[in-house]
Amino acid sequence: MRIRFTKMHGAGNDFVVLDETRGRLGLHADQYRFLADRHFGVGADQILTVRPSTGPGVDFEYVIHNADGGEVEQCGNGARCFFQYVREHGLTDKAALRVHTAAGVIAPAMEPDGRVTVDMGAPVFEPARVPFDAAGLSPQGESLVGPWKLALGTEADSPTVELAVLSMGNPHAVQRVDDVDSAPVAAQGPLIEHHPRFPNRVNAGFLQVLDRRHVKLRVYERGAGETLACGTGACAAVVGGIQQGWLDSPVDVQTRGGLLTIAWDGPGQPVRMTGPAQTVFEGEIDIPA
Ligand SMILES: N[C@@H](CCC[C@H](N)C(=O)O)C(=O)O
Numbered sequence: 617m618r619i620r621f622t623k624m625h626g627a628g629n630d631f632v633v634l635d636e637t638r639g640r641l642g643l644h645a646d647q648y649r650f651l652a653d654r655h656f657g658v659g660a661d662q663i664l665t666v667r668p669s670t671g672p673g674v675d676f677e678y679v680i681h682n683a684d685g686g687e688v689e690q691c692g693n694g695a696r697c698f699f700q701y702v703r704e705h706g707l708t709d710k711a712a713l714r715v716h717t718a719a720g721v722i723a724p725a726m727e728p729d730g731r732v733t734v735d736m737g738a739p740v741f742e743p744a745r746v747p748f749d750a751a752g753l754s755p756q757g758e759s760l761v762g763p764w765k766l767a768l769g770t771e772a773d774s775p776t777v778e779l780a781v782l783s784m785g786n787p788h789a790v791q792r793v794d795d796v797d798s799a800p801v802a803a804q805g806p807l808i809e810h811h812p813r814f815p816n817r818v819n820a821g822f823l824q825v826l827d828r829r830h831v832k833l834r835v836y837e838r839g840a841g842e843t844l845a846c847g848t849g850a851c852a853a854v855v856g857g858i859q860q861g862w863l864d865s866p867v868d869v870q871t872r873g874g875l876l877t878i879a880w881d882g883p884g885q886p887v888r889m890t891g892p893a894q895t896v897f898e899g900e901i902d903i904p905a
Contacts, residue, residue, distance in 0.1 A: 618900055618901065620900050623658060623660070623896040623898070624664075624700065624894060626694065626847065626892060627693055627845035627875070627891055628871070629661050629845045629847065630896075631664050631693075631697050632651045633701045634663065634664070635665075635705065636667045637666055647903050648681040652681075652682075652684075661843045662681060662683065663681040664680055665679040666678065666701060675708060675710065675713045676713065676716070677715070678695065678716065678722075680694055690717055690718070690722075690784060691847065692846070692849075693846065693891065696724060696732035696847070701895070712724070720785060723735040730892075732890070733888055733889065734890075736785070736886060736888070737785060738884055741883070743781065747815050748818075749812075750764065750781075756778055757860060759859040760883060761859045762778075763778040763791075765777070768804060780856030782852055782855060784848040784851045784852050786819065788821060788849060788856075790856045792824075792825065796823070796832040796834050799834060801822055802836075804820065804836075805841070808820035809838050819836070819846060819852075821846070822835070823853045825857065825863065828864045829863070831853065831868070832870045833850055843873075845871035845873040845891075846871070850869040854869065854878040858882075865880050865881065875891065877889070877890040877891065
């Protein structure tokens, strides 16, 4: 089967975008994995699919698959690219949208400078809803995100980390580090992603606080490995940092692929993420059955 695609990125987090507004392509997990493959396919951290509205009050449905082929609930950098895609492809001329995702409705809108702001909804803190199995653990602080102390293994010398745990529609565990460039992202990322306390696995963030409004962040993403930026990871890191008293909204988040600005007014309030969305190229590809 030959399909059309658009390659996009948001702060270096890259996507293959597919249009299913005129009918389903019916792809399965192996085919999403093939599209994401950087050697045999197009190459992407996530595959984003545009579908028609699911009902009144929403303009489109937005479906996300990780590079490992698994469908996930939310993707922040993807949300900005989704918005750019539907406007560039004449699927809407609205400057603000409401988009249905597996995690609820998000609302992207155009900024005068060409960046996109997305209302990502309110963060979720209840461990069971992340989901995070906190049974038998005591939080290390009094904030809504814990933090929670976890051993990354069963050996006596296994590293122990303190993780702020929350959901931005998808699960995040964020630890503060002194220097993000030397942080053990490759070593600890997979151990945190697959830690048995996270039944759906988790995205692992490494946060360096520069001052109360500036941070650096790296994220080892569930189902994709370390990416150049993670939008929901930036939201989670800033919410966790505000909750623990380190940060004040809005916060500039420097990722390896670009700058995101995250604003949050506190529990129950939506997180607003602002950043770039860029089309790279379009093409057609034959996908194996
Ligand atoms: N890159 C994304 C997050 C994509 C999904 C994530 N890997 C997960 O499995 O939850 C972003 O920009 O938020």
